[in-house]
Amino acid sequence: MFESIDQVEQQLAEHDYITDRMLATSIFLAVNMQKPLFLEGEPGVGKTEVAKVIASLLDTELIRLQCYEGLDTQTALYEWNYPRQMLELRLQEARGAEKKEIGANIFSEEFLLKRPLLCAIQSERRQAPVLLIDEIDRSDEEFEAFLLEILSDFQITIPELGTIKAKQTPIVILTSNRTRELHDALKRRCLYHWIDYPSVERETRIVTTRVPDIRNELALQLCRFMQLIRQRDLFKLPGVAETLDWAEALLALGKDELDSETAEQTLGCILKYKADTDKIQGHEMSEMVKQAGLATISSSSETASVFSRRIE
Numbered sequence: 001m002f003e004s005i006d007q008v009e010q011q012l013a014e015h016d017y018i019t020d021r022m023l024a025t026s027i028f029l030a031v032n033m034q035k036p037l038f039l040e041g042e043p044g045v046g047k048t049e050v051a052k053v054i055a056s057l058l059d060t061e062l063i064r065l066q067c068y069e070g071l072d073t074q075t076a077l078y079e080w081n082y083p084r085q086m087l088e089l090r091l092q093e094a095r096g097a098e099k100k101e102i103g104a105n106i107f108s109e110e111f112l113l114k115r116p117l118l119c120a121i122q123s124e125r126r127q128a129p130v131l132l133i134d135e136i137d138r139s140d141e142e143f144e145a146f147l148l149e150i151l152s153d154f155q156i157t158i159p160e161l162g163t164i165k166a167k168q169t170p171i172v173i174l175t176s177n178r179t180r181e182l183h184d185a186l187k188r189r190c191l192y193h194w195i196d197y198p199s200v201e202r203e204t205r206i207v208t209t210r211v212p213d214i215r216n217e218l219a220l221q222l223c224r225f226m227q228l229i230r231q232r233d234l235f236k237l238p239g240v241a242e243t244l245d246w247a248e249a250l251l252a253l254g255k256d257e258l259d260s261e262t263a264e265q266t267l268g269c270i271l272k273y274k275a276d277t278d279k280i281q282g283h284e285m286s287e288m289v290k291q292a293g294l295a296t297i298s299s300s301s302e303t304a305s306v307f308s309r310r311i312e
């Protein structure tokens, strides 16, 4: 449980996650109201990281279910361990057990392969685990319907064993890149938050936090550039993940500031489609580098406010 939204913001920052007020409020409410949090947003804006950071700051287990097309309930919930069951039957036969005894125990917990959803429901930890259901938009609609049931009562019935109910409600984070819309019924059970690209100020804080060796001015220049590039009509806009990769790359190259030539040579860190790089290279690129640089020099008050909060 969190005591305040400020506490959420502060604790996330202590774990190197720089949030805004709205996301911090959603996290506060999701944890305190024990409601699943559904995070949507473009790739690389920090959706998955939210779950990881919450688990680490609450010092609890992170249980991750990565969704994909064709994901079925067996892979998500549980499976019987057939090879072990077969082996047990053979051993019992070899031991000369009576016919009616053979196989009597093979549908017990010992022969159960627990998958992420069952692990989350059965968690014995003092602090409820964080259950990350990542990229749910990739799963099929049938799986989504099944999930709806789980998220409603956090209990499952295994015919051979009976009903298992969660001792404590897991903190559930669902993420989606919105490759398809999810059903309203699922959304109704969750708090919803759209993670947008960060402001220049927040992205600069993210860069200086995650890449602490970078010079302040270079971090600001990069983030200015990212704002400009995200206004272009590109096939795939770069997220925070790409900004961080770029910052690391410039640091590895020993650069103190961004110039057109370096930007052009390292464009592969932020743009991953040839059509996009073709669009940006050349005159457009040098204009953006110039603008990002000029903005850095002219925005001294903004720079001061960003860096006065730099986390040491």
Ligand SMILES: Nc1ncnc2c1ncn2[C@@H]1O[C@H](COP(=O)(O)OP(=O)(O)OP(=O)(O)O)[C@@H](O)[C@H]1O
Pocket: 016, 017, 018, 019, 041, 042, 043, 044, 045, 046, 047, 048, 049, 050, 175, 177, 206, 210, 240, 241, 244
């Ligand atoms: N607000 C933030 N503070 C600190 N780091 C961040 C923030 N947002 C994103 N990052 C960093 O950016 C990278 C990408 O984040 P993450 O993997 O969570 O993105 P995502 O939204 O789940 O992307 P995808 O949709 O591709 O899975 C991670 O290294 C993460 O640490």
Ligand SMILES: [Mg+2]
Pocket: 047, 048, 049, 134, 175
């Ligand atoms: Mg992710």
